[in-house]
Amino acid sequence: MDEIFVIAFTFQTLRITIPYLLPSIGGVYSEKGGVVNIALEGILLMGAFFTTLGTHISGNIYTGLLFGMAAGLLTALIHAYITITLKSNQIVSGIALNILALGLTKFLCKIVFNSSSNSARIIGLETLDLPFNPFLLVCLIVLGVSYYSIYKTRFGLRLRAVGENPEAADSLGICVSRMRYAGVLISGLLGGLGSAWLAFNQHSYTDGMTAGRGYIALAAMIIGKWNPLGAAAACLLFGLAESFTLQFQDSAIPTQFIQMLPYVLTIIVLAGFIGKATPPAADGIPFEKKD
């Protein structure tokens, strides 16, 4: 265990944590406002594809980033429209969007890159300059801003109010659907941002490359008790576990056993350490305005 190894291990953990952390915080915004966002997985997939597409077309990562975030935002907008304006079941909408994203990205990939599995190589970002990694910085800023905005600002208070008790919030003149839209859209933006990192780090788009990260982000949010800081800690835990499976493969322990560890860890943490995780009271319930 020399110093270089410890540094490499730490950086690797941070790199892996980024695409969990951003959507996870996005999930906090959405659910604090009372909308369950299972569509995060689809948002990530769309974001990753459009980041790649934007970068491929323009040859410039900023355009790619813009494309990715716009795709995330748009996917979230659909989710918001279905669940808030049309008051449909949030789980159904989320799953439908995930399936849609899976098919749509394949379809578009086939059209643009003549393969439903892989895109061409894009410029992307070098990862080894990690102390100055822009995405890590973005993560820290997002973390700080989200904590402050959810717990210390009027916006946050209103967001939490419509998630806990929309009737009461409504009676005080807060527009419930506007707040909920805001929560879902922010989660779309953050999801798009997180998936842009995936695409930049990998320098390409691969079919299904998010590999369930959206769901893991949701799990981290629940473990973190719907609190940005808690969610971030949970994401770090997942990142650590995954990094562990990568680094300790070449040892006497069978790989299958090591690859099982993150999941065992999740179960242990869920079952034993965090205590009861209580979601916002009106989470998942469409709001019907009564006259």
Added chain:
Amino acid sequence: MKYKILILAITLLTFSCGKKDEPQNNTGKLKVGLVFDVGGRGDKSFNDAAYRGLEKAKQELGIEFEYIEPGPGADREAALRQFSNRKDISVIFGIGFIFTDEITKIALEYPDKKYACVDYTVDPAKTIPPNLVALEFREEEGSFLVGAIAGLLTKSNKVGFVGGMESPLIKKFQVSYEAGVKHVNPKCEVLIGYAGVTGDAFKNPGKGKELALGQYSEGVDIIYHASGVTGLGVFEAAREVKKFAIGVDSDQNDEAPGIVITSMIKVVDVSVYEIIKEVKDGTFKGGRVENFGLKSKGVDYVYSEKNRHLIPDEVHKRVETIRQEIIEGKISIPVK
């Protein structure tokens, strides 16, 4: 609204599977159906090699082809079945060892169609159906040679291996590569990493990159990958830390010029082309195993003007001697 979206999603999914239900063509041309392995088209490796074989057959033999890139899980059998049910398609390829069981089953069900499977896992206890050709490659011979190159070129006396799905086939690459390294450089250490234990491990460049970065940070200076698309991540890692990698299945020099020292190539393209040619000429004979090794140049390593500057002459000479010894049977290569 929900239903509309579901319907839209399902429609898109169906489309994205590459299905084309065109009316049957009566041009009388031979039509080939090919189902890709997990990594799919654009993997710059295994599947693209098969695709080149199709393209060549199209140009030189005037055939037509269709292909499917299956998603995870049971899609593979469905894809094979879809082609088998078509009247206009007479030859069907499965690309990858992962097709072994499915293609055997389907070949028995459709005795009037012809099948070929690249990397078919031959089980001595079972007979191969009379309408199926198993295409087997001696990856161990090629991997041994690139192992020798890595062992001769390493400066840190540490080299690495990144595998896709942990399976007997990929283990074969790993074990023979290690043997090649140790054959020329007994003191050299070999670090090993696998991306996973399912087929998806062949299409995870993000993980490939992290595995490779991990090995490079431990002092490895050359990594050989046998991991499909996942390997593209290995190249990204090599690019970043300015170290070396060895490609697999196709000549992967163009993925990272100056970084990919060489590639262990399998002539998947030639094998696909040859089978199509046999069908066209009426000489196709199933129920057999077609073997591709160093002797017939069915496997090899790349030594061309593009990468010659990365392999010094004395290394090349040494490796050529080893090649002769393998062909003459003087070196026995472990596969397990």
